[in-house]
Amino acid sequence: MKLLLTSDGISSSAIEEQILTMLDSPPAKLKACIITTASSKKHKSQTALTDQACLLRLGLVCCDLVDIEFDDPRLLANYDVIHINGGNPFYLLLQMKRRNAVEQMRQLAEQHKLIIGVSAGAMVIADTLEHVNDLNRIAGYENMDLEELKEDYYAVGLTQQAVIPHYNRFIADDPDFERKLQQLELSRNRRFDRVQDGEALVILGDTVSYVHAE
Numbered sequence: 001m002k003l004l005l006t007s008d009g010i011s012s013s014a015i016e017e018q019i020l021t022m023l024d025s026p027p028a029k030l031k032a033c034i035i036t037t038a039s040s041k042k043h044k045s046q047t048a049l050t051d052q053a054c055l056l057r058l059g060l061v062c063c064d065l066v067d068i069e070f071d072d073p074r075l076l077a078n079y080d081v082i083h084i085n086g087g088n089p090f091y092l093l094l095q096m097k098r099r100n101a102v103e104q105m106r107q108l109a110e111q112h113k114l115i116i117g118v119s120a121g122a123m124v125i126a127d128t129l130e131h132v133n134d135l136n137r138i139a140g141y142e143n144m145d146l147e148e149l150k151e152d153y154y155a156v157g158l159t160q161q162a163v164i165p166h167y168n169r170f171i172a173d174d175p176d177f178e179r180k181l182q183q184l185e186l187s188r189n190r191r192f193d194r195v196q197d198g199e200a201l202v203i204l205g206d207t208v209s210y211v212h213a214e
Helices: 013-022 046-057 073-078 089-098 101-110 120-125 132-139 167-173 177-188
Strands: 002-006 031-035 062-066 081-084 114-118 162-164 192-194 200-204 207-211
Touching (some): 002 120, 013 207, 031 046, 073 101, 101 114, 132 177, 167 177
Parallel strands (some): 002 114, 031 081, 081 114
Antiparallel strands (some): 200 207
């Protein structure tokens, strides 16, 4: 299993270099796609467009934009790198469940394809979203939950590493955020991985490491 969980996408040269080391073949032999479903802007998401340009610049054959809300999730099997863009994690999870994409993602991971998760995309790759409502509350964000999920927050389950993206932004907005986050960890009896913009959490099998911002 090869996962690269980021806060704000492919936003540093260190992350670019990490992606290249995780590819099984030269980039010119590989195809990528970006799942835009989580963003309200879909294919016009600036992060999706920026990361698309970056993957092409790194030499991949193509980087298609895919929306699994409307596109057949089985199309993902045609790609070697699957990038899951950010947005609303609950909306993304709902569409993945509706479109039977959860099992598809698990199969792709078993095939050792590189899966890149950005913000909400990184969250959904983990085992659950049950803590995200509390996270939004302590961060001062509006509730993003959806009644259609019926509180079924079990996610893709590729890892139990629960990412807190944009950690640096939360701290900048609220110096007390770290204390609140530690309280949330105690109440949930689990640890969260703090990822700042420009950083990434790398998961290779059972090995977990950080790509730090330069």
